[in-house]
Amino acid sequence: MTHKLRRALVVFLAVAAWTSQAAAQPPSTVPSRSLVPATFPRWDLSGSLGLLNIATRDAGSAWRAWDVWDQKFEYRAGVGRYWTTHLRTELSVGTSNGWDDFDVAAFPVPGVAAPVYAFTNVERRLTTVAPAVTWQFRENTFMHPYVSAGVQAGILQEHRFRSPDVFRSTVASVPPIDERTTTIVGRPFVAGGFKSYLSRSAFVRTEGRVALASTGPQQVSIVAGIGFDF
Numbered sequence: 001m002t003h004k005l006r007r008a009l010v011v012f013l014a015v016a017a018w019t020s021q022a023a024a025q026p027p028s029t030v031p032s033r034s035l036v037p038a039t040f041p042r043w044d045l046s047g048s049l050g051l052l053n054i055a056t057r058d059a060g061s062a063w064r065a066w067d068v069w070d071q072k073f074e075y076r077a078g079v080g081r082y083w084t085t086h087l088r089t090e091l092s093v094g095t096s097n098g099w100d101d102f103d104v105a106a107f108p109v110p111g112v113a114a115p116v117y118a119f120t121n122v123e124r125r126l127t128t129v130a131p132a133v134t135w136q137f138r139e140n141t142f143m144h145p146y147v148s149a150g151v152q153a154g155i156l157q158e159h160r161f162r163s164p165d166v167f168r169s170t171v172a173s174v175p176p177i178d179e180r181t182t183t184i185v186g187r188p189f190v191a192g193g194f195k196s197y198l199s200r201s202a203f204v205r206t207e208g209r210v211a212l213a214s215t216g217p218q219q220v221s222i223v224a225g226i227g228f229d230f
Contacts, residue, residue, distance in 0.1 A: 046077070046080075049223060075095055077092065087134075100124075101121075103160070105117070116174065123161075130209075134148040155182060202226070202228045206224045
């Protein structure tokens with residue numbers, strides 16, 4: 001009987017020692033799952049494709065007396081720098097597909113009551129460089145809305161061509177033109193959109209941007225693309 005009691009006492013002391021050691025260890029925690037890293041990234045890089053609506057004043061067709069909007073494709077790339085999980089500065093560069101247009105000019109001819117009208121073919125392409133400050137809302141969520149504001153520099157390249165052999169009248173021919181010009185116009189803009197994360201670093205981005213002038217909106221673009229944080 002004493003032997004059995006001694007064995008039970010040894011087993012009890014062993015179990016008590018094991019229990020005390022287990023209790024002294026820190027409790028294990030289940031790692032939390034999040035699409036956003038615990039330490040926020042410092043940079044992001046993205047590429048987008050969309051539609052650019054541009055007023056004729058910014059498209060170089062100032063001779064038109066009516067308000068017309070042209071629709072072009074826009075290709076845009078951007079790089080951003082995070083300062084906090086919400087505040088980010090960004091620089092984006094975009095370009096449109098080239099398009100053909102025409103201008104009309106009147107040439108008075110001596111001895112002819114009505115002037116001679118000549119048509120000039122114009123090839124145009126718009127490139128934009130836009131620094132911005134962005135505020136991103138919410139954290140650790142699938143979709144991050146944001147708003148941006150900045151100044152957009154629009155670089156309009158034009159190639160104007162007119163042949164004297166094409167535009168003739170019975171009394172005179174119009175002077176030829178073959179010239180290239182570049183015009184830069186600055187516009188303040190506001191933008192807003194969403195970043196939807198597919199993983200910890202990859203995201204899908206949609207954005208709308210409006211460039212303004214004293215007469216109102218001059219450029220409206222809607223783009224969508226992909227990017228990643230690093």
